[in-house]
Amino acid sequence: MKDLQAYITAYSSITKHSAGKNGNLVFRRTENSSTGDFFISLYKYLSSDYPKFYKMDNLSKLGFLAAELLLSDRKLSENYSPEETGIVFSNANASLDADMHYMASVKNIPSPALFVYTLPNIVIGEISIRHGFKGENAFFVSEKFEEAFIHFYVSDLFKRSAIKSCICGWVECFQDNFEAVLWLVEKQLRQGSLPFTIDQIHKSYLLSNGEING
DSSP, rough: OOOOOOOOEEEEOSSSSEETTEEEEEOOOOOOOOOHHHHHHHHHHHTOOOOGGGGSSHHHHHHHHHHHHHHTOOOGGSOGGGGGEEEEEESTTTTHHHHHHHHHHHTTSHHHHTTTTOHHHHHHHHHHHTTTOOOOOEEESSOOOOOOHHHHHHHHHHHHTTSSEEEEEEEEEETTTTEEEEEEEESOOOOEEOOOOOHHHHHHHHTTTTOOOO
């Protein structure tokens, strides 16, 4: 069977120092600001209107913000039904950051608000609720970002016609170390699109962690 061509129509990134889209700097972190302050500042900069954001754990905040950045000029519901957009994420530490905060709360009174976030795929749920996505989704844990695996898994979803667009990438957050790089992949060729290949994923990942990294 001939490989089905898909395209990267946008990508976004949030690193310890800055946030960017399509390899361009969008927002820079204020010097000496905490992780929480950085996320809130970026949330306000993006003019997002989702009050539940403030209750999320840091992993969900990071993924949510990266998705907001990625879709800042797109409303996928105008092109696809809810079932036609999928989400595929991966990271190295799952929900360990939220797990540790929850375990700390157990010493006194266990916090249901923290317990909710002790699964890594909750970030997918938050993004899906925000944008109305109902397509296939998955969250994988690996020691490092595996471009080839993400390419294989998303390509397989497209081949099986399970989805027509997909948000995929790496969303890692543990204590004060965090990194998110997301790609919007679609079957339809759009202006400025890049081929959805392992090499192109790798190149844009390096760019997101180099050229816009302050």
